[in-house]
Amino acid sequence: MLCGMATTTYYADDLAAAKDWYTELLGLAPYYEVPGGYYEFRVGPTQAELGIINRAYAPAGAHNAPGGGGVVFWHVDDLAATFARLLALGATEYEPITQRGDGAGFATAAVVDPFGNVLGIMTNPHFVAMTAAAATGERG
Numbered sequence: 001m002l003c004g005m006a007t008t009t010y011y012a013d014d015l016a017a018a019k020d021w022y023t024e025l026l027g028l029a030p031y032y033e034v035p036g037g038y039y040e041f042r043v044g045p046t047q048a049e050l051g052i053i054n055r056a057y058a059p060a061g062a063h064n065a066p067g068g069g070g071v072v073f074w075h076v077d078d079l080a081a082t083f084a085r086l087l088a089l090g091a092t093e094y095e096p097i098t099q100r101g102d103g104a105g106f107a108t109a110a111v112v113d114p115f116g117n118v119l120g121i122m123t124n125p126h127f128v129a130m131t132a133a134a135a136t137g138e139r140g
Helices: 015-026 060-064 079-088 125-136
Strands: 004-012 032-034 038-043 048-054 071-075 092-099 107-112 118-123
Touching (some): 004 015, 015 038, 015 048, 079 092, 079 107
Parallel strands (some): 004 048, 071 118
């Protein structure tokens, strides 16, 4: 079901300042940008994804969430089936299944588990490529 952590996202009211702060912290510039909405960094030897999102695009619950509403997204092979199973197990919808980016296969959803934790799930072609490369001993 949960294959591995794919992307961590944080929201920021001042997206440009957040991009600059994380660029300084990480020592690298974002590799991907949606102007005015999103910056993404690839961090470390596994190129873990860290996304900074304009808070205007945050789900309604994130505006008052502890910690600013950041979400860790786990890659799943079947987003719709996993989302349905989480709801059947008693989780509540935090964010519906939403297509992301330029149609390259990225989609996310999030639930609140019965204990109050936000659990993000996603389909992430980058995660698939990285795990395939790791299985063959290559770097993606």
